[in-house]
Amino acid sequence: MTAPTDTMNPDETLAHWRAEEAAVRARLQSAPGVASPAQLAGRSGLQIFQALLAGEIPPPPMAATLDFTLLCVEPGLAVFQGRPGFSHFNPMGTVHGGWFATMLDSAMGCAVHSALPAGKAYTTLELKLNLVRALTDAVLLVRAEGRLVHGGRQVATAEGRLIGPDGRLYAHASTTCLVFNQAS
Template sequence: MRRSRTIQWEDPAVSAEAVGEHSGLQFLREILAGRLPAAPIAATLGFSLEEAEAGRVVFVLVPGEEHYNPIGSVHGGVYATLLDSAAGCAVQSVLPQGMGYTSIDLALKFLRPVTVDTGKVRAIGTILSKGRRTALAQAELRDSEDRLLAHATSSCMLFPVPSP
């Protein structure tokens, strides 16, 4: 049985150009409201931003077969992408206008398998510490019964971004 999936995304340059126009939280809320396009990786994997507040963000995904590894469960790279996105955007949510971030590292632990039977999962990112040049965040992947599926920590480098 063959399966197929069609993916559409918007021009990522639109959001990239808008980063310097907003505080980090305003930027995320513009994406949440649909006024700025989400990252193309969100369309590729099928996840979306569901909540954004200062120091905390939530991404959601309903796992499908397209996320599977060859042994019949969601690939660790999908976990990693969700957790990296949540941790990084938690950092983004506390940045002032004119500042951006990039991940320096990501350390994660897989605790439970995820399959299509798991249902919707939430990647919850929170900031732990923010300095002038770096920030530390964590992210948890949880199922609908609030069981912890995976955990990650991420260090991020902070830097100025150009304003238009």
């Protein structure tokens, strides 16, 4: 997310996206895993993501299974990048809607989490997904961008978009999350 991609052609954007992802993956721990309670204790949501991106805590196993990664996070914003592949196809030869949903749920949920103080956690209460275009093997990479809309004490909402390097929209979504005290 270091250079504006809106002035690039799709091939330049794709190359830029690949370079950004390579830089992030170089910092990540090699093996996916689950962060220990001690690794999370006392950290805000944003600090947790910063630790993940710095390679201090492992990336979640689901990201390896579905071939996506967190690229960047700021307060109220999370960006994931993924490769829709053959293993994600439905019987009709397009990417299954569950892959879209997982990418967008991850981006929107992390946008919510990035705004939470230490000791708070969240869970998705509702996910609304609109698939507007099929993903096929012709689309090499997509980005899911999640943005916080409202962050309250008990409820938070976010919106997300799944886009290709050419700027095409493949899906958009919204979520409602329950915010609660993290178990100690």
